[in-house]
Amino acid sequence: MSTEPGSTTEPKPIRHAEPTPAATASARISPAAGGLDVLSRHEVARLRDAGAGGLHELLRRCALAVLTQGTASDDARALLERYPDFDIQILQQDRGIKLELKHAPAEAFVDGQVIRGVNELLFAVVRDIVYVAMQIEAGGFELDDSPGITHAVFEILRNARVLRxxxxxxxxxxxxxxxxxxxxxxxxxxxxxxxxxxxxxxxxxxxxxxxxxxxxxxxxxxxxxxxxxxxxxxxxxxxxxxxxxxxxxxxxxxxxxxxxxxxxxxxxxxxxxxxxxxxxxxxxxxxxxxxxxxxxxxxxxxxxxxxxxxxxxxxxxxxxxxxxxxxxxxxxxxxxxxxxxxxxxxxxxxxxxxxxxxxxxxxxxxxxxxxxxxxIEREFQLPFQPTHAAMAALNLHREQPPHRLAADLRRAFSGIVAGNVKEEGMRAIEKYGVFEINGDREIMQALDALLASFVAQQRMKLPGSRYVPCYRIHAG
The missing domain is CATH 3.40.50.450 (Rossmann fold)
Known part of the structure; x- marks a missing residue:
């Protein structure tokens, strides 16, 4: 039994005595016409760097997501566990660059050739990861003020050629x-x-x-x-x-x-x-x-x-x-x-x-x-790190302009998203327990009811996945 990739209807799981190993393939691929053609030696070195400050692990994770497009799973860690030996390397050659894929998901290939759409998205991953990293390292983005952040958003979109x-x-x-x-x-x-x-x-x-x-x-x-x-x-x-x-x-x-x-x-x-x-x-x-x-x-x-x-x-x-x-x-x-x-x-x-x-x-x-x-004010632009302390400190009370209350309510939902599906957030919940969310009694009661309805309607996780709340709401 099979379903269309991305379908919300899942087949009944086939039970095995032991997990079936994922089918994989290895290949070297060149960019499709119009894709990323060249990188500097420094950029290649950064993408190959597997150290703490390198870009290789980020590249590996994003590339694996592209190679498994349409996968009916929303567990970021499960993907890496399914393909633990997957690796991707940048090869710099006289005529441009190639990607070397090792133990990549076989579903990304047809008769030994990578699907063209997958090819295009893989090189888009390389393009964006290296561009953002190089711009930040070179001081090309001013990320401390609102105009600078908007400029960075513009430049990333322009580099991706989506602004026409x-x-x-x-x-x-x-x-x-x-x-x-x-x-x-x-x-x-x-x-x-x-x-x-x-x-x-x-x-x-x-x-x-x-x-x-x-x-x-x-x-x-x-x-x-x-x-x-x-x-x-x-x-x-x-x-x-x-x-x-x-x-x-x-x-x-x-x-x-x-x-x-x-x-x-x-x-x-x-x-x-x-x-x-x-x-x-x-x-x-x-x-x-x-x-x-x-x-x-x-x-x-x-x-x-x-x-x-x-x-x-x-x-x-x-x-x-x-x-x-x-x-x-x-x-x-x-x-x-x-x-x-x-x-x-x-x-x-x-x-x-x-x-x-x-x-x-x-x-x-x-x-x-x-x-x-x-x-767009700076409070909507600065990255919110959903730590337990940050979630508990959100100002979810009415003694402020509505747009500022909306900003902190947005952060509360962002933290729950992190606890639900993002690897870092899931690990934090496992280590320190659920997020504690406090605020105005009436708003918190309404928030609790809204979240409970999401759980009841299976909107927190894909159907078939048991949802365990990563939050606790306190009213008052």
Whole structure:
């Protein structure tokens, strides 16, 4: 019995007396046409350095995620345990570079040749890892102030060649969970199909579930419209890529240095955002964007935001809406629209919203490809390390502007994501116990109820995985 890669329906596990060894293959590959061609000797040395300050282990982890794209697992450690002997090395030759893969997942090859899409994404991994490391080492990024961080996000996206001038706004960012049910997954495909019919490109977090569905639907619509220069952009970061391997449709992969720069990249390049049902990661994304939109400096900027899902998911968005209004005030609801079970209406509203964005940027002489006008404060940009102390110290009380409360609520969800699927976070939970989260009694009660619903609906982990909470909520 088999399932489509990335499907939310898993086959029944076949039980063996001992684990079946994973099939592997070894090969040397050159970049596909248009890929990364050359690296300096210093860059190659850094990528081969397996020491504490080297880049080899980061390269190995990200490359393994690409080679297992579509894997139905959200345990970052399980992937490494399944392929413990996997290795990747950079070979510098007179005619350019090659990648040497040892004991790589056999699923990435067909008749001894690496799949072309896998090839492209592997070299994208090399490109982004080495570029970010070299820029930081050379002082090319000013990461201590807000303009400097935005500049770094811009430069990484430009180096990845996802910023296209002289192209009308048409990029829709789709957020949603990796662990969604079959009906929700099919709904994301239907929405993607309607977006594709309207010549809209798709950007997601690059993983399975709601990150794959819109891309898959759009591919059919783009083919019907005979549209050939399509963009299916996947934006990820090192801490999450192993738990959410890129889905096979992604044709532009970008690895940002951390979750905050990943989130900023989404909102800077988006012309509209659609939110499908999800779990804590989706809640984190919602709070990040709404915290930015609640800032007075962004009051006049058009930013189309739609929450949508099938009829069966109506209660999910009702609960999200109640939580947002309770925590941030009813004013927050003017920044989003909820559309239930109507993919065509979602696409129509997105198309209208994108046109408003286009006109606004023409009137204000702003770029189509990067939202420079959006004010993002430093507290939304600085990387949050979800230690037990940092989680306990979050200010989750109402005696502050709503956008600042949203920033700390976002951090709370970010910490839970880390405890759920990121290797470092999972190890911290195993060593020190669960995160303790404190705050305003009413908000904490609502947060506890929201998280409990995510657990009950299996939105924390992929179906079939037993979820053990990594947090404890304290009200008062």
């Amino acid at each position: 001038p002289n192209v009308d706004p048409n990029l829709v960012v789709c957020w949603g969970g990796h662990s969604i049910n079959r009906e929700e997954y099919l709904y994301t495909k239907r929405v993607g199909y309607e977006l594709g019919l309207r010549a809209l490109d798709i950007c997601t977090g690059c993983g399975p579930g709601a990150m794959k569905g819109p891309m898959k639907g759009a591919t059919i619509a783009h083919a019907k419209q005979r549209r050939r220069t399509n963009r299916y952009i996947g934006i990820t970061e090192p801490g999450i890529i192993a738990a959410e391997s890129p889905n096979p449709i992604v044709n532009h992969l970008v690895i940002m240095p951390d979750i905050e720069k990943r989130l900023e990249a989404f909102v800077r390049i988006a012309h509209s955002i659609i939110v499908f049902p999800g779990g804590v990661g989706t809640a984190e994304e919602i709070l990040y964007l709404l915290g930015i939109l609640l800032h007075p400096d962004n009051a006049s900027l058009p930013f189309p935001l739609i929450f949508t899902g099938p009829r069966e998911s109506a209660a999910y968005f009702e609960q999200i809406d109640r939580f947002l209004r309770l925590a941030l005030g009813d004013e927050v609801a003017r920044h989003y629209r909820i559309v239930v079970d109507d993919p065509r209406e979602v696409a129509r509203q997105v198309r209208k919203g994108v046109e408003r964005v286009r006109q606004y940027r023409l009137d204000n002489k702003d770029a189509f490809f990067f939202n420079w006008a959006l004010n």
